[in-house]
Amino acid sequence: MNSEILVNITPMETRVALVENGAAQELFIERTQARGIVGNIYLGKAVRVLPGMQAAFVDIGLDRAAFIHASDIDTDNETPKPINQLVYEGQALLVQVIKDPIGTKGARLTAQLSVPARYLVYMPETAHLGISQKIENEEERGRLRQLVQQLQEELEIVGGGFILRTAAEGIGEAELRADMAYLKRLWGALKEKMKKQKAPSNIYEDLPLYLRVARDMVRPDVEKIRIDSRENFQNTIDFVRKYNPEVEPVLEYYPGERPIFDLFGVEDELERALSRKVELKSGGYLIVEQTEAMATIDVNTGGFVGHRNLEETIFKTNLEAATAIVRQLRLRNLGGIIIIDFIDMEDPEHRRQVLRMFEKLLERDHAKTKVTGVSELGLVEMTRKRTRESLEQVMTETCSTCGGRGRIKTAQTTCYEIFREILREERAYNNGSYLVLAAQTVVDRLLDEESASVADLEIFIGKPIKFQVEPMYHPDQFDVVLM
Known part of the structure; x- marks a missing residue:
């Protein structure tokens, strides 16, 4: 699998896209005024x-x-x-x-502190040596364990423990020694800083996003890291030469006039990742709903009718949906409880194949996931570790018109509320005429479909009712003014 990392930097924000086989799979956004604080x-x-x-x-x-x-x-x-x-x-x-x-x-x-480097994470308060589960070869795990213990003695690192990251697989003594010496110096500097600070205060801040990319995201399948800022490209070069020089060959400055996210289609992917509806190539689609409690994903066949029968159509749609769902989880960074409603399948073998494929695809996800199985209602229940805000939380806010409901009242509903409000005002005050301020769609309906009802109401209260369009009002907002 061919992977590239695209880094788009402006004074306001840094955006990073992980692209696999030509398609964006993960997006990271760090805004200058609201940097993430995980690791601080x-x-x-x-x-x-x-x-x-x-x-x-x-x-x-x-x-x-x-x-x-x-x-x-x-x-x-x-x-x-x-x-x-x-x-x-x-x-x-x-x-x-x-x-x-x-x-x-x-x-x-x-309270269990840790500071990361390229291959190691140092835990000053815990005497523990851990190895990434993604390093599966037992011989390699034993080699790394022995090497870390040896270097810890040589560098006189007393107390604390280490975790070997996935990137440590296959690396030699020199790289581990450099990492360990760096972490020893860093922790020594932090201890000195702690002595001079009063609570609350910041002791340690993790690297900016574009440098964390060079430290954390480079794997054997990453062929290029393209950075569109000359200054930050040079900063990255300086950083990797000091801490992980093997990354330098994959770094590339992108000087093109066309924005890097436009060139690789990431900008369009960003827009689609904020939509509720995700189209599938077969004609089916997903509906993705995110709430504070959980995220739900509903699979629909749409216009896909298949070539043989309904069961085949459903099976193929669910297989395609499984791939799309895993990608959307990563793109949108959905976390917490996630409920997926695949289309019901009669064939138990089809159900098994879809679930197996879904679980296999999740293995590519760098966030920790757990599929708890299929519920009695046929829903796939899973969890995905959430450490930062989702794409929707970073880039959007609650709609001021619908208040986050995703729907607003119809013009007809608002018209009937206006009628009730006029009757309420008439009982309370019983004087003058009435002026209704409302949105264009509501006033149009009052003067057209509801004109007979307006005339009946005027006769009932014995007073005229006038209407005025307020361009800034949304469809379920209105005021009734006594004249």
């Missing part, structure tokens, strides 16, 4: 301890207090101690962000 380390202050929830709120200097659970403080025990034995109000805590603030929820924290 803070000296925070506990502001509220909640025994009932076994958690505490911690002030880390943001608008909303962050949240930490007892299990993220007392990590040594399967059953953590009660929260009020671990934290007290006003206590200073050294914490790290593991989830960005999302919606109305504050950031999620842990």
Whole structure:
């Protein structure tokens, strides 16, 4: 599978697209005024301890207090101690962000700190050596484990532990030594900084997105990283020469006049990823709905009728949908609980094949996923780890017209509400005439389809009713004014 990473940088934001076989699969956006804070380390202050929830709120200097659970403080025990034995109000805590603030929820924290490099993650508070599960060869795992233990002694790194990242597979002693020496220097500098700070304060901030790409996203199948900013391309070159020089050959400056996201079709993919409806090549389609509690995906056959029978049509649509759904999960960065309603299939073998294919495709996802199976109603239930806001949360806001419902009242409904409001006003005040201010579509209906009802109402109350179009009003907004 051929992969490229496209990096589009402006003063306002950085956008990154992972393109596989010519199609965008993942999108990352970091805005200058609202950078993500996952990985940042803070000296925070506990502001509220909640025994009932076994958690505490911690002030880390943001608008909303962050949240930490007892299990993220007392990590040594399967059953953590009660929260009020671990934290007290006003206590200073050294914490790290593991989830960005999302919606109305504050950031999620842990007391188990870690700082990453290209091949290793250093955990200063935990004496543990872990290896990425994606490194499956037992001989390689043993080689890496032995090498890390040897280097830890040579570099006199006392205490703490390491996690070997997927990128460490096959690398030699020199690369691991460089990573480990860098992490030792970095942690030493952070410890000195901690001594001088008062809570709440920022102790460590992760790299900007375009540098994290060079550190975290380069895998053997990545053929190019194209960066459209000369200055940041040079910054990336300087960074990789210092920390992971093997990445330099895949870096490329893109000087073209045509925007890089336009050239590779990513801009169009971005727009489609914000739509509820996803068209399938067969004529079927998906409907993607995202709420605060969960995301739901509904599969429909649409105009696809197949060549043999209905069961074949449904089976083929579901197979195509499985591929499209996995891509949409990654593109939109949907997380939490996800419910998928594939089209009902009579053949048990068809159901098994669709589910197996879906699970196989999810293996490419870098976010942790878990399919819990098919419910009694035939729904596929799954979870996907959420560490940052979805594309929709980053790029959109709640509609001021519909209030997030996704639907607005019809002009007919608004007309009947206007009639009821006039009757209400007449009972309360019983004087003057009435002027109705409403949107164009509502006034048009009042003067056309509802004109007979308006005439009847004027006779009933014995007063004239006038109408005025307000261009700024949306279809379910109106005012009734006494004249």
